[in-house]
Amino acid sequence: MSGLDHAHDRRAPHDHDHGHATGHDHGHGGHGHGHGHGVSADADRRWLAIALGLIGTFMAIEVVIGIVAQSLALISDAAHMLTDAVSIVLALIAMRLAARPARGGFTYGLKRAEILSAQANGLTLLLLALWLAYEAVRRLLDPPPVAGGLVLVTALAGIVVNVAAAWCISKANRSSLAVEGAYQHILNDLFAFIGTAVAGLIVLTTGFVQADAIATLVVVVLMVKAGYGLVRESGRIFLEAAPAHMDPDTVGDRLVGHPPVTEVHDLHIWTITSGQAALSAHVLVEPAGDCHAVRRDLERLLEKEYGITHTTLQVDHVQEALLTVGRPGEDPADPHCADAHGPVHRQGPHDH
CATH class of the missing domain: 1.20.1510.10 (Cation efflux protein transmembrane domain)
Incomplete structure (x- = not known):
């Protein structure tokens, strides 16, 4: 996938979260x-x-x-x-x-x-x-x-x-x-x-x-x-806590269990106001995976299973993250998001 493709997947929150007329605003038409x-x-x-x-x-x-x-x-x-x-x-x-x-x-x-x-x-x-x-x-x-x-x-x-x-x-x-x-x-x-x-x-x-x-x-x-x-x-x-009925670890495990996702980190779930949950996360997929398709699939999954329609997902290939040059002092084997906020969810044994 080209750098241009990835630029599209680092979606700004306003493209989806605030009802602009894009193809991803499926949640705003009917969640009420x-x-x-x-x-x-x-x-x-x-x-x-x-x-x-x-x-x-x-x-x-x-x-x-x-x-x-x-x-x-x-x-x-x-x-x-x-x-x-x-x-x-x-x-x-x-x-x-x-x-x-x-x-x-x-x-x-x-x-x-x-x-x-x-x-x-x-x-x-x-x-x-x-x-x-x-x-x-x-x-x-x-x-x-x-x-x-x-x-x-x-x-x-x-x-x-x-x-x-x-x-x-x-x-x-x-x-x-x-x-x-x-x-x-x-x-x-x-x-x-x-x-x-x-x-x-x-x-x-x-x-x-x-x-x-x-x-x-x-x-x-x-x-x-x-x-x-x-x-x-x-x-x-x-305090930006997740909704009381929602367990972020369970949501993270559910997302990483969707092929070809290999890792989910920087997962945040919070409530904007009553009944309006929002989610953001960084998702890594297999080198051959389709980042755009994964994002669309995960958005549909979050809406259907958890009722979350305000989503901001950054989707990258795992290989590109590994090729990124880390800052001094970082582990060169895992340089991207070395200081991830919260648990890291990976395929297989989960690191959280």
Whole structure:
């Protein structure tokens, strides 16, 4: 294969990764990462806006009732609803930013704005859980009088509002981590209202006012679980980790098992934004192998078996790599990519 042929195989990322009109853009026509459920961005924003209206209105009412009833559970629910509203606003802003085209130094656009939103949602859940845990313990030790009947009625109304809001958000595209973050907020608030309703019923029927604080602690556990999940998932994306369900070593072994590939190294798999995995790798093939055909075959394999459509593959003949003059101090038997990033996958026993 000539040097010109190889120049074509060292494909720049924009030829495939960002939807330019080339013959290799098979993944961009139908993967629809932004809206995997076939829901348009406008519809997503409309459902989120409806949920925001429901939550904002009820939150204002609940704050007043919580103060009158002296119920920490109600006040904590109202505070949680405030974070619900903020999470939805963040999701709406992130969706607007993510829709902007790539330009200038932002070569992926602002798609990760939604990951920032999800991380903010997770952190607010964790911080709010800490505050509520402190207040609940304090009230367990020194419980104030609680108007159980008022708590029960308000909590039942809150359940209805949160079910409606959760339904609205579930109609949007939850493959977006920002939308999922808002959904987790709403879902936790729903559980909180159920706990508050039970606490109100106990206070009303038995006079056991500590039930209000105990219900709050149960909700705190749920908030920590949801918040940790969001922070962990968004953190993986920011740290360029491979998607949680994908093992890079397995992918590398699968690629090197495709004849006439002899070696795969500098294999990187990361997530651009929710549901958009990307992969780059340096692939070496046998001297008689067709670099162009191998690249096309590997792209199809990655799309079919792993759902990865954003790929940048540099394909070279192994013989040419061996003929390259190494830098001083390098092993002349294997001069190319002497400092390969990550494991090296070869035919036969794998070096990783």
